[in-house]
Amino acid sequence: MRFVSFEKDNKAVLGVREGDKVRIVSDESLESLLARGEDIKSLAEDSFAGETVSAQDLKFLPPLRKPPKILCVGLNFADHTKESNFEQPAYPTLFLRVNTSLVAHDQPMIRPRVTDSEGLDYEGEIAVVLGKGGRHISRDDALSHVVGYSLFNDGSVREYQFKTPQWTVGKNFDATGAFGPDLITADELPPGAAGLLLETRLNGEVVQSANTDLMVFDVASLISIISEAISLEPGDVIVSGTPSGIGWARTPKLLMKAGDVCEVSVEKMGTLRNVIADET
Numbered sequence: 001m002r003f004v005s006f007e008k009d010n011k012a013v014l015g016v017r018e019g020d021k022v023r024i025v026s027d028e029s030l031e032s033l034l035a036r037g038e039d040i041k042s043l044a045e046d047s048f049a050g051e052t053v054s055a056q057d058l059k060f061l062p063p064l065r066k067p068p069k070i071l072c073v074g075l076n077f078a079d080h081t082k083e084s085n086f087e088q089p090a091y092p093t094l095f096l097r098v099n100t101s102l103v104a105h106d107q108p109m110i111r112p113r114v115t116d117s118e119g120l121d122y123e124g125e126i127a128v129v130l131g132k133g134g135r136h137i138s139r140d141d142a143l144s145h146v147v148g149y150s151l152f153n154d155g156s157v158r159e160y161q162f163k164t165p166q167w168t169v170g171k172n173f174d175a176t177g178a179f180g181p182d183l184i185t186a187d188e189l190p191p192g193a194a195g196l197l198l199e200t201r202l203n204g205e206v207v208q209s210a211n212t213d214l215m216v217f218d219v220a221s222l223i224s225i226i227s228e229a230i231s232l233e234p235g236d237v238i239v240s241g242t243p244s245g246i247g248w249a250r251t252p253k254l255l256m257k258a259g260d261v262c263e264v265s266v267e268k269m270g271t272l273r274n275v276i277a278d279e280t
Contacts, residue, residue: 005061031235063183070097076241083249105181108277119255123154123242124200124264133233142223151272153178192219210243
């Protein structure tokens with residue numbers, strides 16, 4: 001089942017894709033439904049009489065607009081670690097994103113107007129959405145905590161990312177983290193979203209291509225390791241890492257500029273598309 005959040009009559013609503021239509025199932029946000037333990041598939045199945053709209057006409061919102069936490073994983077593909085001139089860590093490299101950095105499918109990713117910024121870099125990734133929280137979650141039980149998966153473009157302002165040893169600022173400029181369009185329930189995909197081809201395209205050219213089997217820490221391991229330290233909550237998002245091919249590591253650098261189109265596609269999941277725009 002594929003859930004989408006979008007705007008209708010100036011209000012945020014939640015729907016389910018049914019071919020080229022979307023059936024409205026709730027005016028409550030996905031994160032709110034998950035927080036109170038709602039079985040979202042049952043909710044959708046019980047809402048067969050909901051209004052339907054064309055999927056082509058939607059103004060998308062991120063699947064979760066204000067997730068409790070957005071936990072991102074760096075250096076989770078060995079080739080990307082190598083191109084970034086880091087040693088491969090034996091423990092996941094974690095950083096946080098804030099909700100104001102999120103931007104929806106088909107909405108512009110914003111290249112900030114900071115004077116020393118050359119541009120905005122792309123990072124195609126899979127986002128893991130938790131339907132159940134917990135602490136000290138075993139690896140064997142970890143995937144039962146996943147409600148679904150989505151696509152993510154971890155847009156990075158590299159000069160700011162590397163101003164300090166902490167990456168936070170460069171990963172959190174407003175409207176740089178593209179998220180969506182769908183939340184695909186876990187039963188629609190292989191366990192842990194393993195064995196899927198992930199590709200990023202910039203202006204139609206493939207710039208990243210890798211199988212999710214190549215992740216250093218798989219989804220179950222990430223959930224288990226993170227929960228050793230942090231209490232996970234329903235609606236939390238784990239952005240699981242990008243493969244090699246980033247623009248910053250190329251010679252010459254390939255950074256996104258206004259008018260560029262960046263697409264992140266994953267087999268069985270679809271495509272997240274954003275045009276780049278300069279901050280006004």
